Amino acid sequence: MSGHMPRQKTVLVTGYAVHQEVLAIAYASSITDKVISFAFYNGGKSIDCVSGLHVIATARRPEVLAELAELGMSTVALDVTDAESIRKCHEEVAKLNGGKLDILVNNAGRTHTHPALDISLPDVRATFETNVFAIMAMVQAFIDQLIAAKGLIINISSLSSITPYLFGSVYCASKAAVCAYSRTLRLELAPFGVRVMVSMTGTVKSNTASQGHRILPENSLYQKVKHIFEWRLVFSQNSNTMGTETFAKKLVADSLRSESPGWLRSLFGRPDWFWYGGMARAAWFGHSFGEWVVDAVCWNKFRMPEIMKLIGEDPAQKKRK
Numbered sequence: 001m002s003g004h005m006p007r008q009k010t011v012l013v014t015g016y017a018v019h020q021e022v023l024a025i026a027y028a029s030s031i032t033d034k035v036i037s038f039a040f041y042n043g044g045k046s047i048d049c050v051s052g053l054h055v056i057a058t059a060r061r062p063e064v065l066a067e068l069a070e071l072g073m074s075t076v077a078l079d080v081t082d083a084e085s086i087r088k089c090h091e092e093v094a095k096l097n098g099g100k101l102d103i104l105v106n107n108a109g110r111t112h113t114h115p116a117l118d119i120s121l122p123d124v125r126a127t128f129e130t131n132v133f134a135i136m137a138m139v140q141a142f143i144d145q146l147i148a149a150k151g152l153i154i155n156i157s158s159l160s161s162i163t164p165y166l167f168g169s170v171y172c173a174s175k176a177a178v179c180a181y182s183r184t185l186r187l188e189l190a191p192f193g194v195r196v197m198v199s200m201t202g203t204v205k206s207n208t209a210s211q212g213h214r215i216l217p218e219n220s221l222y223q224k225v226k227h228i229f230e231w232r233l234v235f236s237q238n239s240n241t242m243g244t245e246t247f248a249k250k251l252v253a254d255s256l257r258s259e260s261p262g263w264l265r266s267l268f269g270r271p272d273w274f275w276y277g278g279m280a281r282a283a284w285f286g287h288s289f290g291e292w293v294v295d296a297v298c299w300n301k302f303r304m305p306e307i308m309k310l311i312g313e314d315p316a317q318k319k320r321k
Contacts, residue, residue, distance in 0.1 A: 008054050010097040010149075013105040014080055014138065015059040053102075056093055080108045080134035090141045101145035103255060105154045106135045112170040113233055118220050124170050131174035136181065143194070150193035152270070154255055155182045158201050159283040163294050166302035167222075167232050186272065195259075197270065199251060200284070202277025203241040224310045228303050235302075240278040250276050 057068040058078035065075040076092045079085040093101065112127040114120075135155055146153065160168055161175035179198060186196040214233055216226055257270040275284045286294035299305075 007100070009102040010054045010056060010093075010100065011103040011105065012056045012093055012101055012142070013058065014078060014108040014134075015057070015064070054097065056096055058089065080138060081129050083137065086137055086141045090145075093142070094145065097145065099145055100149035100151075101142055102149045102151045103154065104138065104142055104146060104151065105156070106138055107154075107156045108134050109156060111168075112174070113167050113214050113229075114170065115167050115216070115220065115222050115229070116169040118217050118222070119170055127170055128174050128177070131171075132177045132181070135178060139185065143189075146189075146194050147192045152195045152197060152255060153182075153185070153189075154197045154199060154251070154274075156199045156201055157182070159203075159277070159280060161200070162287045163283060164298050164302075166298070166304075167229060195270065195272075197255060197272060197274060199274045199276070200280065201247070202275075202280035202283065203236040203238070204247045204277045205237060205241050205244045222311070225307050228307060232302070236278075238278075242276070242278045247277055 054074065056074045056076055057065075058076050059065050059068065060077065060079050062077075065077060069075045074096050076089050076096075077085070078089045108130055110127055110130045112119075112124070114123075139153060145151070155178055157178040158171070158175040159165075160172045161179045163172070165172050179200075182196050182198045189196060216222060216229055222229060251274060254271055254274055259270055275281070282297065283294065286297060
């Protein structure tokens with residue numbers, strides 16, 4: 001047999017990881033991580049490789065790793081908030097891919113739904129540790145393998161990075177940081193042939209049962225609208241939410257596109273910015289044509305007229321003015 005056999009491309013997908021002592025509220029549950037991993041595993045079957053993509057899925061919990069392994073994927077234990085865990089993961093992945101990583105999907109994250117006036121700074125730091133610093137650590141750790149493959153980094157951000165997501169100021173700030181970091185990273189890695197793609201993720205179905213841990217403090221200024229706060233906790237799982245499989249398949253398809261120059265990328269090639277999920281199109285329109293559009297839509301979407309009425313007419317609040 002003559003000719004050069006194409007190298008099997010490798011994808012590393014992170015899951016969420018938080019310290020056990022923290023009441024974690026995961027933006028993407030392990031189920032979402034499994035769907036994205038499986039979408040890459042299936043999506044790779046159609047590309048011109050020896051046997052599709054070699055997907056390396058990660059998780060903290062052994063039972064999740066076992067389920068992923070049963071699907072035919074390689075698995076590596078990883079806690080993205082632990083430097084030693086990242087180092088060990090890097091070593092294990094290098095053994096599996098020969099030192100070349102084609103796609104790194106930074107999918108780890110946690111939500112943070114609390115009024116800005118009621119936040120706990122240790123809790124805020126834990127959110128930034130997972131949503132922002134973990135991405136930076138993963139990029140630094142795996143850049144040698146990414147450069148060797150002239151690979152792609154996919155950082156999962158959110159529409160909340162550009163919208164006033166009620167009671168989500170910390171989450172919004174963390175996802176905005178991901179966007180700012182990724183935009184600059186894209187320039188800095190260009191000389192090495194490594195691309196950076198940002199997923200501006202809309203509402204996507206996920207396991208949000210753990211959001212029940214979020215409660216308003218008894219002295220919160222928002223006790224009068226506690227019902228709206230509780231409604232907001234599950235807002236991302238409403239009827240406008242996109243199915244996880246639908247989102248994952250589109251993300252995989254776009255990330256596997258061929259390269260196109262400059263402004264043509266978003267139309268024909270692998271995009272720099274991937275807008276998908278519930279309400280993504282509306283958010284893109286508002287972001288592109290005027291922030292006032294986003295503000296106006298969110299004002300009504302998040303029931304601000306009701307909040308203004310219930311809190312604004314409070315005599316105690318009026319005395320403070």
